[in-house]
Amino acid sequence: MDRTIPLTRYEDKGHSVNRTLQDARNFSFPKDSLDAIVIKMGLHEVSKEEQVRILANSLDSLKPAGELFIWECMGQTPKINEYFKRIIRKKDELAGYTSMVENRYFCNEEELIDIAEEAGGERVEVIYQDSSFDWNTLNLCQADFGVDVDKLKEYNEYIRSILPINVSQAIKLEDFGDFIIMHFAKKILRVRK
Numbered sequence: 001m002d003r004t005i006p007l008t009r010y011e012d013k014g015h016s017v018n019r020t021l022q023d024a025r026n027f028s029f030p031k032d033s034l035d036a037i038v039i040k041m042g043l044h045e046v047s048k049e050e051q052v053r054i055l056a057n058s059l060d061s062l063k064p065a066g067e068l069f070i071w072e073c074m075g076q077t078p079k080i081n082e083y084f085k086r087i088i089r090k091k092d093e094l095a096g097y098t099s100m101v102e103n104r105y106f107c108n109e110e111e112l113i114d115i116a117e118e119a120g121g122e123r124v125e126v127i128y129q130d131s132s133f134d135w136n137t138l139n140l141c142q143a144d145f146g147v148d149v150d151k152l153k154e155y156n157e158y159i160r161s162i163l164p165i166n167v168s169q170a171i172k173l174e175d176f177g178d179f180i181i182m183h184f185a186k187k188i189l190r191v192r193k
């Protein structure tokens, strides 16, 4: 919470800014109270079943004409997403992030649409997508592996060993020897109730 960015530019315009720190799995705002909800890069932190619950609670909190926006990272296609999931999972394992290994689930686009509909959402649309979710193993080494170069080497080897050439091409993989850069998808979905 202390690391959240200041939102003074909104406050300066007379908007009120409230911060709430809760586990999204067990929390919802009052029914029909919000015009818009944005879940940015958060849904994947919990299991698929819990994602449905979070989306259902979010839709319940929206006003009838409200909109729910889901911003997620994933593989560009369901097949690429299978590799994306393995690459993230291996990073979390090497970093020792046990709860992330257990909890996280990265939906592909179709799965995200399915769970949004299962949660009661309607007219689910992908309103934005690009391939700007960059995965640079050197940055991860610094941020997650405690600058442990052996872990970075193991991670690079793992990535090289699992990716078929067509997937490497699709994600524009660049192998610099000491580190690897890949480009996965960023997608934003709009859901109405």
Ligand SMILES: C[S@@+](CC[C@H](N)C(=O)[O-])C[C@H]1O[C@@H](n2cnc3c(N)ncnc32)[C@H](O)[C@@H]1O
Pocket: 022, 023, 024, 025, 040, 041, 042, 045, 046
């Ligand atoms: C990948 S970060 C994204 C942070 C920010 N939204 C952004 O886009 O930069 C995921 C965030 O989800 C939070 N998170 C994980 N599990 C959560 C849960 N069950 N309820 C609420 N937040 C959770 C984490 O603490 C982390 O801040």
